[in-house]
Amino acid sequence: MNNDFKDILLNRKSVKVYDEDVKISHEEMLEMLDETVTAPSAVNLQPWRFVVAESKEAKDAILEISTNVNQVSSSAAVVVFFGDLQPQANLNKIYDEALATGKMPKEVYDRQVGFIKPFYDGFSEQWMREVVKIDTSLAAMQFMLVVREHGYDTNAMTGYEADKMAEKMGLDPKRYVPVMMISVGKAKEAGYDSVRMPAKDITEFK
Amino acid sequence: MNNDFKDILLNRKSVKVYDEDVKISHEEMLEMLDETVTAPSAVNLQPWRFVVAESKEAKDAILEISTNVNQVSSSAAVVVFFGDLQPQANLNKIYDEALATGKMPKEVYDRQVGFIKPFYDGFSEQWMREVVKIDTSLAAMQFMLVVREHGYDTNAMTGYEADKMAEKMGLDPKRYVPVMMISVGKAKEAGYDSVRMPAKDITEFK
Secondary structure, three states, X not given: OOXXXXXXXXXXXXXXXXXXXOOOOHHHHHHHHHHHOOOOOHHHOOOEEEEEEOOHHHHHHHHOOEOOHHHHHHOOEEEEEEEEOOHHHHHHHHHHHXXXXXXOOHHHHHHHHHHHHHHHHXXXXXXXXXXXXXXXXXXXXXXXXXXXXXXXXXXXEOOEOXXXXXXXXXXXXXXXXXXXXXXXXXXXXXXXXXXXXXXXXXXXXX | OOOEHHHHHHOOOEOOOEOOOOOOOHHHHHHHHHHHOOOOOXXXXXXXXXXXXXXXXXXXXXXXXXXXHHHHHHOOEEEEEEEEOOHHHHHHHHHHHHHHOOOOOHHHHHHHHHHHHHHHHOOOHHHHHHHHHHHHHHHHHXXXXXXXXXXXXXXXXXXXXXHHHHHHOOOOOOOEXXXXXXXXXXXXXXXXXXXXXXXXXXXXXX
Protein backbone atom coordinates (compact mmCIF):
# COMPACT_ATOMS: atom_id res chain seq x y z
CA MET A 1 0.00 0.00 0.00
CA ASN A 2 1.25 3.43 -0.98
CA ASN A 3 0.26 6.25 1.37
CA ASP A 4 2.43 8.99 -0.22
CA PHE A 5 -0.10 11.63 -1.32
CA LYS A 6 2.27 13.56 -3.57
CA ASP A 7 3.43 10.40 -5.33
CA ILE A 8 -0.12 9.13 -5.79
CA LEU A 9 -1.31 12.46 -7.15
CA LEU A 10 1.60 13.64 -9.25
CA ASN A 11 2.78 10.36 -10.72
CA ARG A 12 -0.62 9.17 -11.93
CA LYS A 13 -0.45 8.60 -15.66
CA SER A 14 -2.85 6.92 -18.01
CA VAL A 15 -1.72 3.35 -18.44
CA LYS A 16 -2.79 1.61 -21.63
CA VAL A 17 -1.09 -1.79 -21.32
CA TYR A 18 -1.48 -3.96 -18.22
CA ASP A 19 -0.05 -7.23 -16.95
CA GLU A 20 -2.74 -9.70 -18.02
CA ASP A 21 -1.86 -12.11 -15.21
CA VAL A 22 -2.86 -9.67 -12.48
CA LYS A 23 -6.43 -10.00 -11.20
CA ILE A 24 -8.09 -7.99 -8.44
CA SER A 25 -10.29 -9.76 -5.90
CA HIS A 26 -13.87 -8.61 -5.39
CA GLU A 27 -12.97 -7.88 -1.81
CA GLU A 28 -10.16 -5.51 -2.78
CA MET A 29 -12.25 -3.89 -5.51
CA LEU A 30 -15.06 -3.17 -3.03
CA GLU A 31 -12.51 -1.85 -0.54
CA MET A 32 -11.27 0.56 -3.21
CA LEU A 33 -14.81 1.56 -4.12
CA ASP A 34 -15.69 2.17 -0.48
CA GLU A 35 -12.80 4.65 -0.30
CA THR A 36 -13.95 6.09 -3.62
CA VAL A 37 -17.44 6.96 -2.39
CA THR A 38 -16.11 9.18 0.36
CA ALA A 39 -16.29 11.81 -2.41
CA PRO A 40 -18.88 14.53 -1.82
CA SER A 41 -22.02 14.82 -3.93
CA ALA A 42 -24.80 17.37 -4.23
CA VAL A 43 -27.02 17.08 -1.13
CA ASN A 44 -25.22 13.77 -0.47
CA LEU A 45 -27.41 11.84 -2.93
CA GLN A 46 -24.47 9.72 -4.19
CA PRO A 47 -25.75 9.10 -7.72
CA TRP A 48 -22.74 6.95 -8.67
CA ARG A 49 -23.20 3.31 -9.64
CA PHE A 50 -20.45 0.88 -10.63
CA VAL A 51 -20.26 -2.04 -13.00
CA VAL A 52 -16.97 -3.93 -12.78
CA ALA A 53 -16.42 -5.61 -16.13
CA GLU A 54 -13.89 -8.37 -15.54
CA SER A 55 -15.13 -11.43 -17.47
CA LYS A 56 -14.27 -11.99 -21.11
CA GLU A 57 -17.97 -11.62 -21.93
CA ALA A 58 -18.32 -8.25 -20.24
CA LYS A 59 -15.10 -6.93 -21.79
CA ASP A 60 -16.17 -8.16 -25.22
CA ALA A 61 -19.47 -6.34 -24.77
CA ILE A 62 -17.54 -3.13 -24.09
CA LEU A 63 -15.30 -3.68 -27.10
CA GLU A 64 -18.36 -3.86 -29.34
CA ILE A 65 -18.87 -0.16 -28.59
CA SER A 66 -15.32 1.06 -27.92
CA THR A 67 -11.97 1.00 -29.70
CA ASN A 68 -9.84 1.05 -26.53
CA VAL A 69 -8.72 -2.52 -27.13
CA ASN A 70 -5.49 -2.59 -25.10
CA GLN A 71 -6.90 -0.97 -21.99
CA VAL A 72 -10.00 -3.12 -21.95
CA SER A 73 -8.50 -6.49 -22.75
CA SER A 74 -5.22 -6.37 -20.79
CA SER A 75 -6.57 -4.73 -17.61
CA ALA A 76 -7.72 -6.67 -14.54
CA ALA A 77 -11.09 -4.95 -14.88
CA VAL A 78 -12.85 -2.01 -16.45
CA VAL A 79 -15.02 -0.16 -13.97
CA VAL A 80 -17.86 1.64 -15.70
CA PHE A 81 -19.04 4.66 -13.74
CA PHE A 82 -22.74 5.35 -14.23
CA GLY A 83 -24.89 8.18 -12.93
CA ASP A 84 -28.37 7.42 -11.58
CA LEU A 85 -30.87 9.83 -13.16
CA GLN A 86 -33.25 9.22 -10.25
CA PRO A 87 -30.94 9.83 -7.30
CA GLN A 88 -33.74 11.18 -5.15
CA ALA A 89 -35.06 7.60 -4.95
CA ASN A 90 -32.35 7.03 -2.30
CA LEU A 91 -33.10 10.16 -0.33
CA ASN A 92 -34.84 8.45 2.58
CA LYS A 93 -32.41 5.56 2.73
CA ILE A 94 -29.47 7.96 3.05
CA TYR A 95 -31.03 10.61 5.27
CA ASP A 96 -32.78 8.16 7.59
CA GLU A 97 -29.43 6.55 8.31
CA ALA A 98 -27.82 9.95 8.92
CA LEU A 99 -30.57 10.73 11.41
CA ALA A 100 -30.49 7.32 13.08
CA THR A 101 -26.71 7.41 13.55
CA GLY A 102 -26.79 10.91 14.99
CA LYS A 103 -24.88 12.43 12.07
CA MET A 104 -27.72 14.79 11.24
CA PRO A 105 -29.84 16.77 13.72
CA LYS A 106 -33.60 16.28 13.40
CA GLU A 107 -34.28 19.86 12.29
CA VAL A 108 -31.73 19.61 9.46
CA TYR A 109 -33.21 16.24 8.47
CA ASP A 110 -36.73 17.65 8.32
CA ARG A 111 -35.71 20.69 6.31
CA GLN A 112 -33.53 18.75 3.86
CA VAL A 113 -35.87 15.84 3.28
CA GLY A 114 -38.75 18.21 2.70
CA PHE A 115 -36.76 20.28 0.26
CA ILE A 116 -34.69 17.85 -1.80
CA LYS A 117 -37.30 15.59 -3.36
CA PRO A 118 -39.44 18.33 -4.94
CA PHE A 119 -36.26 20.20 -5.92
CA TYR A 120 -34.83 17.18 -7.75
CA ASP A 121 -38.21 16.23 -9.20
CA GLY A 122 -38.23 19.63 -10.88
CA PHE A 123 -34.94 19.16 -12.76
CA SER A 124 -35.09 18.85 -16.54
CA GLU A 125 -33.65 15.60 -17.86
CA GLN A 126 -30.72 17.55 -19.19
CA TRP A 127 -29.93 19.29 -15.92
CA MET A 128 -30.18 15.99 -14.09
CA ARG A 129 -27.63 14.47 -16.50
CA GLU A 130 -25.24 17.30 -15.68
CA VAL A 131 -25.78 17.04 -11.93
CA VAL A 132 -25.14 13.29 -11.78
CA LYS A 133 -22.20 13.50 -14.16
CA ILE A 134 -20.54 16.09 -11.92
CA ASP A 135 -21.05 14.01 -8.78
CA THR A 136 -19.98 10.77 -10.41
CA SER A 137 -16.85 12.41 -11.81
CA LEU A 138 -15.82 13.43 -8.29
CA ALA A 139 -15.99 9.77 -7.32
CA ALA A 140 -14.15 8.76 -10.49
CA MET A 141 -11.21 11.00 -9.62
CA GLN A 142 -11.02 9.57 -6.12
CA PHE A 143 -11.08 6.07 -7.62
CA MET A 144 -8.09 6.84 -9.86
CA LEU A 145 -6.11 7.92 -6.80
CA VAL A 146 -7.29 5.13 -4.49
CA VAL A 147 -6.29 2.58 -7.12
CA ARG A 148 -2.76 3.97 -6.99
CA GLU A 149 -2.81 3.71 -3.21
CA HIS A 150 -3.39 0.00 -3.83
CA GLY A 151 -0.46 -0.26 -6.26
CA TYR A 152 -2.43 -0.35 -9.50
CA ASP A 153 -2.89 2.12 -12.32
CA THR A 154 -5.77 3.37 -14.43
CA ASN A 155 -6.86 4.90 -17.70
CA ALA A 156 -10.07 6.91 -17.73
CA MET A 157 -11.88 6.68 -21.06
CA THR A 158 -14.94 8.30 -22.59
CA GLY A 159 -14.52 6.96 -26.11
CA TYR A 160 -17.48 4.61 -26.48
CA GLU A 161 -21.02 4.69 -27.81
CA ALA A 162 -22.56 6.25 -24.73
CA ASP A 163 -26.17 5.47 -25.63
CA LYS A 164 -25.42 1.73 -25.68
CA MET A 165 -23.29 1.35 -22.56
CA ALA A 166 -26.03 0.83 -19.95
CA GLU A 167 -27.67 -1.92 -21.95
CA LYS A 168 -24.32 -3.62 -22.61
CA MET A 169 -23.72 -3.65 -18.85
CA GLY A 170 -27.21 -4.89 -18.01
CA LEU A 171 -28.58 -1.62 -16.63
CA ASP A 172 -31.73 0.30 -17.54
CA PRO A 173 -30.59 2.90 -20.12
CA LYS A 174 -33.45 5.21 -19.16
CA ARG A 175 -32.19 5.44 -15.61
CA TYR A 176 -28.40 5.04 -15.80
CA VAL A 177 -26.15 7.25 -17.89
CA PRO A 178 -22.48 6.29 -18.38
CA VAL A 179 -20.01 8.94 -17.22
CA MET A 180 -16.70 7.25 -17.97
CA MET A 181 -15.02 3.88 -17.87
CA ILE A 182 -11.76 3.33 -16.03
CA SER A 183 -9.40 0.43 -16.70
CA VAL A 184 -7.53 -0.89 -13.66
CA GLY A 185 -4.55 -3.16 -13.37
CA LYS A 186 -0.84 -3.48 -12.88
CA ALA A 187 1.00 -1.41 -15.47
CA LYS A 188 3.06 -3.41 -17.96
CA GLU A 189 4.17 -0.38 -19.94
CA ALA A 190 4.56 2.98 -18.17
CA GLY A 191 2.10 5.71 -19.06
CA TYR A 192 3.22 8.76 -21.02
CA ASP A 193 3.99 12.12 -19.50
CA SER A 194 1.57 14.78 -20.64
CA VAL A 195 1.62 18.57 -20.60
CA ARG A 196 -0.64 20.93 -18.66
CA MET A 197 -1.43 24.59 -19.06
CA PRO A 198 0.02 26.34 -15.99
CA ALA A 199 -2.51 27.50 -13.39
CA LYS A 200 -1.39 31.13 -13.73
CA ASP A 201 -2.61 31.16 -17.35
CA ILE A 202 -6.12 29.92 -16.54
CA THR A 203 -6.79 31.57 -13.17
CA GLU A 204 -8.08 35.00 -12.27
CA PHE A 205 -8.04 36.51 -8.80
CA LYS A 206 -10.97 38.76 -8.00
CA MET B 1 2.16 19.99 4.67
CA ASN B 2 0.23 16.77 5.10
CA ASN B 3 1.34 13.90 2.86
CA ASP B 4 -0.79 11.16 4.46
CA PHE B 5 -3.03 9.97 1.62
CA LYS B 6 -5.49 8.07 3.79
CA ASP B 7 -5.92 10.99 6.17
CA ILE B 8 -6.35 13.48 3.32
CA LEU B 9 -8.91 11.27 1.59
CA LEU B 10 -10.90 9.81 4.44
CA ASN B 11 -11.00 12.77 6.80
CA ARG B 12 -12.16 15.31 4.24
CA LYS B 13 -15.41 16.85 5.41
CA SER B 14 -17.35 19.82 4.17
CA VAL B 15 -16.39 22.77 6.33
CA LYS B 16 -18.89 25.57 6.55
CA VAL B 17 -17.24 27.97 9.01
CA TYR B 18 -13.67 29.19 8.57
CA ASP B 19 -11.21 31.29 10.52
CA GLU B 20 -11.68 34.71 8.92
CA ASP B 21 -8.15 35.79 9.79
CA VAL B 22 -6.55 33.17 7.57
CA LYS B 23 -5.69 34.30 4.04
CA ILE B 24 -4.01 32.28 1.30
CA SER B 25 -1.31 33.91 -0.82
CA HIS B 26 -1.68 33.94 -4.61
CA GLU B 27 1.53 31.97 -4.78
CA GLU B 28 0.18 29.16 -2.61
CA MET B 29 -3.19 29.18 -4.40
CA LEU B 30 -1.47 28.80 -7.79
CA GLU B 31 0.72 26.05 -6.34
CA MET B 32 -2.43 24.20 -5.25
CA LEU B 33 -4.07 24.78 -8.63
CA ASP B 34 -0.98 23.49 -10.45
CA GLU B 35 -1.30 20.24 -8.50
CA THR B 36 -5.03 20.27 -9.22
CA VAL B 37 -4.60 20.33 -12.99
CA THR B 38 -2.63 17.11 -13.01
CA ALA B 39 -6.12 15.60 -13.29
CA PRO B 40 -6.82 13.87 -16.60
CA SER B 41 -9.27 15.26 -19.13
CA ALA B 42 -10.76 14.00 -22.37
CA VAL B 43 -8.04 14.14 -25.05
CA ASN B 44 -6.11 16.33 -22.58
CA LEU B 45 -8.01 19.50 -23.52
CA GLN B 46 -8.10 20.76 -19.89
CA PRO B 47 -11.34 22.74 -20.13
CA TRP B 48 -11.10 23.91 -16.49
CA ARG B 49 -10.83 27.61 -15.68
CA PHE B 50 -10.59 29.13 -12.21
CA VAL B 51 -11.78 32.36 -10.67
CA VAL B 52 -10.53 32.85 -7.12
CA ALA B 53 -13.01 35.15 -5.38
CA GLU B 54 -11.21 36.61 -2.39
CA SER B 55 -12.13 40.31 -2.24
CA LYS B 56 -15.22 41.56 -0.46
CA GLU B 57 -16.56 42.71 -3.83
CA ALA B 58 -16.17 39.30 -5.48
CA LYS B 59 -17.67 37.49 -2.50
CA ASP B 60 -20.57 39.92 -2.38
CA ALA B 61 -21.18 39.27 -6.08
CA ILE B 62 -21.42 35.55 -5.32
CA LEU B 63 -23.76 36.15 -2.39
CA GLU B 64 -26.16 37.97 -4.70
CA ILE B 65 -26.78 34.59 -6.39
CA SER B 66 -26.13 32.11 -3.57
CA THR B 67 -27.36 31.51 -0.03
CA ASN B 68 -24.14 29.85 1.22
CA VAL B 69 -23.37 32.86 3.40
CA ASN B 70 -21.05 31.26 5.98
CA GLN B 71 -18.87 29.41 3.51
CA VAL B 72 -18.50 32.38 1.21
CA SER B 73 -17.91 35.11 3.75
CA SER B 74 -15.73 33.34 6.31
CA SER B 75 -13.47 31.42 3.88
CA ALA B 76 -10.09 32.69 2.67
CA ALA B 77 -11.41 32.38 -0.88
CA VAL B 78 -14.09 30.79 -2.99
CA VAL B 79 -12.69 29.16 -6.10
CA VAL B 80 -15.26 29.01 -8.86
CA PHE B 81 -14.60 26.13 -11.27
CA PHE B 82 -15.76 26.91 -14.79
CA GLY B 83 -15.76 24.74 -17.89
CA ASP B 84 -14.69 26.24 -21.22
CA LEU B 85 -17.28 25.37 -23.87
CA GLN B 86 -14.65 25.89 -26.58
CA PRO B 87 -11.83 23.74 -25.25
CA GLN B 88 -10.62 22.88 -28.74
CA ALA B 89 -9.38 26.49 -29.01
CA ASN B 90 -6.39 25.33 -26.93
CA LEU B 91 -5.70 22.21 -28.97
CA ASN B 92 -2.63 23.53 -30.77
CA LYS B 93 -1.21 25.25 -27.72
CA ILE B 94 -1.36 22.00 -25.73
CA TYR B 95 -0.38 19.53 -28.41
CA ASP B 96 2.41 21.67 -29.90
CA GLU B 97 4.04 21.78 -26.48
CA ALA B 98 3.66 18.01 -26.08
CA LEU B 99 5.37 17.54 -29.44
CA ALA B 100 8.10 20.10 -28.77
CA THR B 101 8.98 18.60 -25.38
CA GLY B 102 9.13 15.08 -26.77
CA LYS B 103 6.12 13.90 -24.75
CA MET B 104 4.17 12.97 -27.87
CA PRO B 105 5.55 11.22 -30.98
CA LYS B 106 4.99 13.04 -34.28
CA GLU B 107 2.62 10.37 -35.66
CA VAL B 108 0.38 10.52 -32.57
CA TYR B 109 0.42 14.32 -32.77
CA ASP B 110 -0.63 14.31 -36.43
CA ARG B 111 -3.42 11.80 -35.86
CA GLN B 112 -4.78 13.49 -32.73
CA VAL B 113 -4.62 17.07 -33.95
CA GLY B 114 -6.31 16.08 -37.20
CA PHE B 115 -9.05 14.22 -35.35
CA ILE B 116 -9.88 16.27 -32.27
CA LYS B 117 -10.89 19.63 -33.72
CA PRO B 118 -13.57 18.35 -36.12
CA PHE B 119 -14.71 15.87 -33.46
CA TYR B 120 -15.23 18.60 -30.86
CA ASP B 121 -16.66 21.02 -33.42
CA GLY B 122 -19.39 18.44 -34.01
CA PHE B 123 -20.58 18.28 -30.38
CA SER B 124 -24.01 19.67 -29.59
CA GLU B 125 -23.96 22.46 -27.04
CA GLN B 126 -25.52 20.09 -24.57
CA TRP B 127 -22.96 17.33 -25.05
CA MET B 128 -20.15 19.87 -24.75
CA ARG B 129 -21.58 21.03 -21.41
CA GLU B 130 -21.49 17.45 -20.17
CA VAL B 131 -17.96 16.82 -21.44
CA VAL B 132 -16.47 19.91 -19.83
CA LYS B 133 -18.39 19.40 -16.60
CA ILE B 134 -16.97 15.89 -16.29
CA ASP B 135 -13.39 17.03 -16.89
CA THR B 136 -13.69 20.04 -14.61
CA SER B 137 -15.16 17.89 -11.83
CA LEU B 138 -12.11 15.63 -11.95
CA ALA B 139 -9.97 18.71 -11.30
CA ALA B 140 -12.36 19.89 -8.59
CA MET B 141 -11.95 16.63 -6.68
CA GLN B 142 -8.18 16.86 -6.88
CA PHE B 143 -8.39 20.43 -5.61
CA MET B 144 -10.37 19.38 -2.54
CA LEU B 145 -7.63 16.87 -1.70
CA VAL B 146 -4.68 19.13 -2.53
CA VAL B 147 -6.14 21.80 -0.28
CA ARG B 148 -6.06 19.33 2.59
CA GLU B 149 -2.44 18.51 1.75
CA HIS B 150 -1.83 22.22 2.40
CA GLY B 151 -3.64 22.14 5.74
CA TYR B 152 -6.87 23.81 4.67
CA ASP B 153 -10.41 22.53 4.18
CA THR B 154 -13.17 22.98 1.64
CA ASN B 155 -16.87 22.90 0.93
CA ALA B 156 -17.98 22.19 -2.62
CA MET B 157 -21.23 23.96 -3.50
CA THR B 158 -23.57 23.99 -6.46
CA GLY B 159 -26.36 26.03 -4.89
CA TYR B 160 -26.27 29.25 -6.90
CA GLU B 161 -27.98 30.77 -9.93
CA ALA B 162 -25.83 29.02 -12.51
CA ASP B 163 -26.83 31.20 -15.44
CA LYS B 164 -25.54 34.31 -13.69
CA MET B 165 -22.23 33.06 -12.30
CA ALA B 166 -19.96 33.70 -15.31
CA GLU B 167 -21.08 37.30 -15.61
CA LYS B 168 -20.72 37.86 -11.86
CA MET B 169 -17.13 36.63 -12.14
CA GLY B 170 -16.36 38.70 -15.23
CA LEU B 171 -16.34 35.82 -17.74
CA ASP B 172 -18.23 35.43 -21.00
CA PRO B 173 -21.38 33.45 -20.09
CA LYS B 174 -21.61 32.07 -23.63
CA ARG B 175 -18.23 30.44 -23.32
CA TYR B 176 -17.81 29.57 -19.63
CA VAL B 177 -20.22 27.41 -17.66
CA PRO B 178 -19.91 27.16 -13.86
CA VAL B 179 -19.42 23.62 -12.57
CA MET B 180 -19.15 24.22 -8.84
CA MET B 181 -17.69 26.66 -6.34
CA ILE B 182 -15.38 25.52 -3.57
CA SER B 183 -14.72 27.51 -0.41
CA VAL B 184 -11.20 27.19 1.00
CA GLY B 185 -9.79 28.14 4.35
CA LYS B 186 -8.77 27.04 7.81
CA ALA B 187 -11.66 25.28 9.53
CA LYS B 188 -13.04 27.07 12.56
CA GLU B 189 -15.79 24.53 13.18
CA ALA B 190 -15.23 20.90 12.21
CA GLY B 191 -17.28 19.52 9.35
CA TYR B 192 -20.01 16.97 9.96
CA ASP B 193 -19.63 13.26 9.41
CA SER B 194 -21.90 11.99 6.67
CA VAL B 195 -23.15 8.58 5.62
CA ARG B 196 -22.43 6.67 2.44
CA MET B 197 -24.16 3.77 0.75
CA PRO B 198 -21.70 0.85 0.91
CA ALA B 199 -19.99 -0.07 -2.36
CA LYS B 200 -21.39 -3.60 -2.27
CA ASP B 201 -24.92 -2.19 -2.59
CA ILE B 202 -24.18 -0.12 -5.69
CA THR B 203 -21.71 -2.33 -7.56
CA GLU B 204 -22.18 -5.22 -9.93
CA PHE B 205 -19.47 -7.57 -11.09
CA LYS B 206 -19.82 -8.82 -14.65
